[in-house]
Amino acid sequence: MSFLSPTTSSIFGGSGNEDGTSATGHGGMLVNESCLDFLMMELVDAMCRTAIDEDTDREVIFYKLEMLGYRVGQSLVERFTVDRPRFTDTLDVVKFICKDLWVIMFKKQVDNLKTNHRGVYVLQDNNFRWFMRMSTDIGGTDSSSKATPYLWFPCGVIRGALANLGVSSVVMAETSNLPQCTFQIKIAKS
Amino acid sequence: MSIDINCIAVIGKQNNPLYIKNYSSSHPDLKYHYIAHTAIDVIEERVLNNPKLTDAYLGLLYAMEDLAVYGFMTNTRVKIILVIAVTDNVVKDADIKAIFTKVHSAYVSHVCNPFHNLDQDFVASKRFSNAVDHIGQQNSRATIDV
Numbered sequence: 501m502s503f504l505s506p507t508t509s510s511i512f513g514g515s516g517n518e519d520g521t522s523a524t525g526h527g528g529m530l531v532n533e534s535c536l537d538f539l540m541m542e543l544v545d546a547m548c549r550t551a552i553d554e555d556t557d558r559e560v561i562f563y564k565l566e567m568l569g570y571r572v573g574q575s576l577v578e579r580f581t582v583d584r585p586r587f588t589d590t591l592d593v594v595k596f597i598c599k600d601l602w603v604i605m606f607k608k609q610v611d612n613l614k615t616n617h618r619g620v621y622v623l624q625d626n627n628f629r630w631f632m633r634m635s636t637d638i639g640g641t642d643s644s645s646k647a648t649p650y651l652w653f654p655c656g657v658i659r660g661a662l663a664n665l666g667v668s669s670v671v672m673a674e675t676s677n678l679p680q681c682t683f684q685i686k687i688a689k690s
Numbered sequence: 691m692s693i694d695i696n697c698i699a700v701i702g703k704q705n706n707p708l709y710i711k712n713y714s715s716s717h718p719d720l721k722y723h724y725i726a727h728t729a730i731d732v733i734e735e736r737v738l739n740n741p742k743l744t745d746a747y748l749g750l751l752y753a754m755e756d757l758a759v760y761g762f763m764t765n766t767r768v769k770i771i772l773v774i775a776v777t778d779n780v781v782k783d784a785d786i787k788a789i790f791t792k793v794h795s796a797y798v799s800h801v802c803n804p805f806h807n808l809d810q811d812f813v814a815s816k817r818f819s820n821a822v823d824h825i826g827q828q829n830s831r832a833t834i835d836v
Contacts, residue, residue, distance in 0.1 A: 586744040
């Protein structure tokens with residue numbers, strides 16, 4: 501994850517002045533990209549470690565990571581849609597996720613966006629940034645199953661971003677072949 | 691700036707009041723609650739009828755007696771309502787927009803606070819209310835000086 505530009509760095513409003521004129525723009529702090537990488541690793545690992553039994557508590561771990569992401573996603577869009585014109589429809593919102601949000605989080609855009617025009621969107625990223633340095637000895641299904649917990653946080657981020665823009669959805673992610681992964685967004689019928 | 695701010699109201703996406711503050715002494719608080727409530731209808735109508743209207747700033751919503759009500763809606767459906775006293779001075783859109791932008795950025799900073807609970811009904815943050823009150827008082831004082 502890389503919040504490198506000064507405007508993006510104060511996403512948690514950390515560097516505001518006491519009178520409330522918070523630093524959105526100038527005076528923001530920079531965060532080292534590696535720190536965020538380590539934080540992400542530790543976040544998932546800590547959740548798995550503190551679970552009593554990793555297999556039965558999978559749901560709990562998923563829920564916790566997803567809710568963390570949800571909160572982050574909501575804050576992210578609040579900050580990054582400030583200067584944008586209003587979105588006209590759901591596709592517009594999903595495009596914002598694929599282009600702008602992905603660039604903010606992963607410094608690249610989603611490689612492929614598919615939709616069935618009935619509320620299902622599939623986002624495919626061929627070089628998912630958080631998987632770039634991941635591999636296992638066995639490879640194949642082993643590495644993809646080990647990498648799956650690392651997708652739950654970004655799932656939550658997407659769901660949170662969509663929710664705050666007025667689109668309630670269910671987001672699932674899967675990976676079959678390591679640096680590649682897909683996110684499936686199912687928009688809830690309103 | 692010669693804008694006399696009487697009230698600033700922030701309304702959440704479910705049309706729940708997040709913050710409302712009266713900066714005038716001419717009307718009771720209830721009056722502004724009523725005005726903000728009416729403004730939601732006007733905003734909804736305006737946004738529904740003009741799908742092409744993508745600017746957050748919605749302009750003058752309506753004028754009532756000696757008060758003019760301006761509206762602003764963010765991408766996340768948070769509405770900001772500004773009530774100003776109608777005077778003989780010309781009110782520039784750019785000035786109103788600047789006030790909205792200030793309130794909006796205060797709100798964004800508030801929401802990005804990790805200790806803030808998004809499901810909370812009313813904004814109780816001291817920093818947020820200080821920031822908004824600063825905007826409100828600064829502008830209502832300016833007219834007294836003039």
